[in-house]
Amino acid sequence: MSILVVGSVAFDSIKTPFGEVDDVLGGSACYFSTSASFFTDVSLVAVIGDDFPQEHIDFLSSREIDLAGLQRSAGKTFRWKGRYDYDLNEAHTLETHLNVFETFKPEIPAAYRDAEYVFLANIDPELQLDVLSQVKNPKLVACDTMNFWISGKREKLIRTLEDVDILVINEAEVRQLAEEPNLVKAAEIVRGFGPRILVVKRGEYGVLMFGEGSIFSAPAYPLDEVFDPTGAGDTFAGGFIGYLAATRNLDEHNLRKAIVFGTVMASFTVEKFSLERLKEIDYNDISDRYKKIKLLTDFADLD
Amino acid sequence: MSILVVGSVAFDSIKTPFGEVDDVLGGSACYFSTSASFFTDVSLVAVIGDDFPQEHIDFLSSREIDLAGLQRSAGKTFRWKGRYDYDLNEAHTLETHLNVFETFKPEIPAAYRDAEYVFLANIDPELQLDVLSQVKNPKLVACDTMNFWISGKREKLIRTLEDVDILVINEAEVRQLAEEPNLVKAAEIVRGFGPRILVVKRGEYGVLMFGEGSIFSAPAYPLDEVFDPTGAGDTFAGGFIGYLAATRNLDEHNLRKAIVFGTVMASFTVEKFSLERLKEIDYNDISDRYKKIKLLTDFADLD
Numbered sequence: 344m345s346i347l348v349v350g351s352v353a354f355d356s357i358k359t360p361f362g363e364v365d366d367v368l369g370g371s372a373c374y375f376s377t378s379a380s381f382f383t384d385v386s387l388v389a390v391i392g393d394d395f396p397q398e399h400i401d402f403l404s405s406r407e408i409d410l411a412g413l414q415r416s417a418g419k420t421f422r423w424k425g426r427y428d429y430d431l432n433e434a435h436t437l438e439t440h441l442n443v444f445e446t447f448k449p450e451i452p453a454a455y456r457d458a459e460y461v462f463l464a465n466i467d468p469e470l471q472l473d474v475l476s477q478v479k480n481p482k483l484v485a486c487d488t489m490n491f492w493i494s495g496k497r498e499k500l501i502r503t504l505e506d507v508d509i510l511v512i513n514e515a516e517v518r519q520l521a522e523e524p525n526l527v528k529a530a531e532i533v534r535g536f537g538p539r540i541l542v543v544k545r546g547e548y549g550v551l552m553f554g555e556g557s558i559f560s561a562p563a564y565p566l567d568e569v570f571d572p573t574g575a576g577d578t579f580a581g582g583f584i585g586y587l588a589a590t591r592n593l594d595e596h597n598l599r600k601a602i603v604f605g606t607v608m609a610s611f612t613v614e615k616f617s618l619e620r621l622k623e624i625d626y627n628d629i630s631d632r633y634k635k636i637k638l639l640t641d642f643a644d645l646d
Numbered sequence: 647m648s649i650l651v652v653g654s655v656a657f658d659s660i661k662t663p664f665g666e667v668d669d670v671l672g673g674s675a676c677y678f679s680t681s682a683s684f685f686t687d688v689s690l691v692a693v694i695g696d697d698f699p700q701e702h703i704d705f706l707s708s709r710e711i712d713l714a715g716l717q718r719s720a721g722k723t724f725r726w727k728g729r730y731d732y733d734l735n736e737a738h739t740l741e742t743h744l745n746v747f748e749t750f751k752p753e754i755p756a757a758y759r760d761a762e763y764v765f766l767a768n769i770d771p772e773l774q775l776d777v778l779s780q781v782k783n784p785k786l787v788a789c790d791t792m793n794f795w796i797s798g799k800r801e802k803l804i805r806t807l808e809d810v811d812i813l814v815i816n817e818a819e820v821r822q823l824a825e826e827p828n829l830v831k832a833a834e835i836v837r838g839f840g841p842r843i844l845v846v847k848r849g850e851y852g853v854l855m856f857g858e859g860s861i862f863s864a865p866a867y868p869l870d871e872v873f874d875p876t877g878a879g880d881t882f883a884g885g886f887i888g889y890l891a892a893t894r895n896l897d898e899h900n901l902r903k904a905i906v907f908g909t910v911m912a913s914f915t916v917e918k919f920s921l922e923r924l925k926e927i928d929y930n931d932i933s934d935r936y937k938k939i940k941l942l943t944d945f946a947d948l949d
Contacts, residue, residue, distance in 0.1 A: 360827075525872065545851065548852075559945070560852075560868070560943055561943075562854075565861050565863070566828075567828055568828070596945075596946060599944075600945055637945070637948070638860075640862075640945075642864070642899075642943075644940060
């Protein structure tokens with residue numbers, strides 16, 4: 344089953360303790376759709392400038408991502424420049440140039456309007472709500488957001504969340520959105536805004552999923568080389584929603600498997616810059632790592 | 647099987663966002679021994695001053711902790727004063743008064759010298775090594791340490807670690823001890839110093855256990871009321887080593903169960919100040935929470 348994703352396609356310039364790259368392919372919708380494409384079909388809605396090279400279009404097409412919703416506008420593609428120190432959990436933004444993204448107004452092609460699975464990547468909550476007004480009757484709506492919208496467009500964001508089934512955000516953002524320091528309490532408050540499932544991303548500490556009367560904890564896969572965490576969260580979401588859409592099953596059991604597939608995908612992304620590592624792997628690599636996470640977490644029932 | 651623990655007995659004065667207490671019972675050996683006493687017999691070696699009240703002696707005795715090694719010296723008991731803000735992962739030390747602890751030289755009573763399980767709580771690594779010279783042929787030696795000793799007595803600490811089977815320390819301390827920011831690499835370096843098992847405490851993010859060719863990840867139990875994290879690490883170690891000593895089995899399977907029991911014990915300690923919560927629970931509470939952690943982490947094998 345096809346997923347519709349709306350978000351950013353960007354050029355990233357990144358410096359980590361392990362290396363430095365300029366103007367590599369990035370953006371939430373790129374990471375999400377590439378990751379999800381290992382599980383199901385994806386339709387991407389985003390905007391690029393006239394400087395966006397055919398090479399990247401070819402790559403996304405090679406992943407069988409439907410690009411009919413990829414608008415090309417006059418001007419430059421969105422650019423982000425950031426730096427990470429040894430604490431790879433924290434990105435330091437050096438420059439943000441919205442460029443063509445500044446006036447981006449998502450137009451959902453007619454063919455996508457009956458999408459059953461929708462992922463609203465981290466964009467203005469008003470645009471997220473506008474996207475939802477253009478789709479007919481999705482089975483599942485998931486979204487991401489960030490501190491910038493939580494503080495700057497709180498009311499609009501909370502309105503959007505009313506129509507969202509799954510919210511996928513960072514730990515500090517859950518606390519900020521709920522205005523509550525305890526994570527378990529904060530999760531209940533945020534679920535009260537609308538999403539019946541809250542997925543809390545904790546970087547190298549993994550993920551907590553809060554549902555109705557249940558919590559699931561998944562660790563991150565411990566890596567001896569974390570090269571660049573950029574895109575890990577969107578890659579996680581791509582694997583998570585991708586698996587759900589592929590299996591068309593939203594029960595707790597399957598949601599948990601989906602969380603682990605998301606974790607697996609994110610663990611590959613951080614091993615190299617940009618989407619380089621995702622370009623190398625296949626489904627065998629994914630299932631191998633899924634099994635390793637199972638071994639990492641297994642312990643015996645109480646006798 | 648009995649455990650010998652050497653560490654501190656203290657009075658703590660603590661302020662958290664949720665309350666404030668003065669001169670309550672604390673110290674690494676107190677938390678460890680109380681926690682371990684739910685699983686097996688414990689013999690405690692520590693020092694107290696002439697201000698230490700009978701009430702606390704009575705409590706420790708009620709847990710059937712052997713106090714023959716609890717020395718009483720002229721002077722005041724060790725006192726620690728600390729504060730936590732909403733980020734409960736970080737303790738801010740306001741005052742430390744070593745008092746009688748300053749000249750503490752552990753003397754292991756003859757009856758304890760054939761202890762099979764030894765836990766060296768966070769004290770001077772030279773004293774830890776001295777304790778090991780007094781015991782005959784322990785089956786398992788576990789120890790804790792802290793940043794103060796890693797920076798101040800690095801060579802002595804590394805010497806002590808040669809004789810240690812299990813090191814239980816905080817995440818930042820693993821990185822500091824290994825002089826390596828990547829945790830997986832740092833764990834291998836620290837295991838190279840001697841301990842065949844390294845248990846990394848990550849506060850609210852749980853625990854990672856590194857063994858020969860295996861890693862185990864256990865989450866912390868998500869609590870909607872974390873009242874005071876003081877003693878969580880030592881309580882964890884008490885449950886972990888306590889279960890190992892009670893079951894006399896050091897295989898990977900049992901080590902993982904022991905980690906989860908440690909996690910369970912720590913989750914109770916943080917619910918109230920001092921040892922108050924541990925005074926209320928029984929083994930049924932412990933096994934209930936063990937089962938909840940199983941539910942929290944379970945996901946399906948790959949088909």
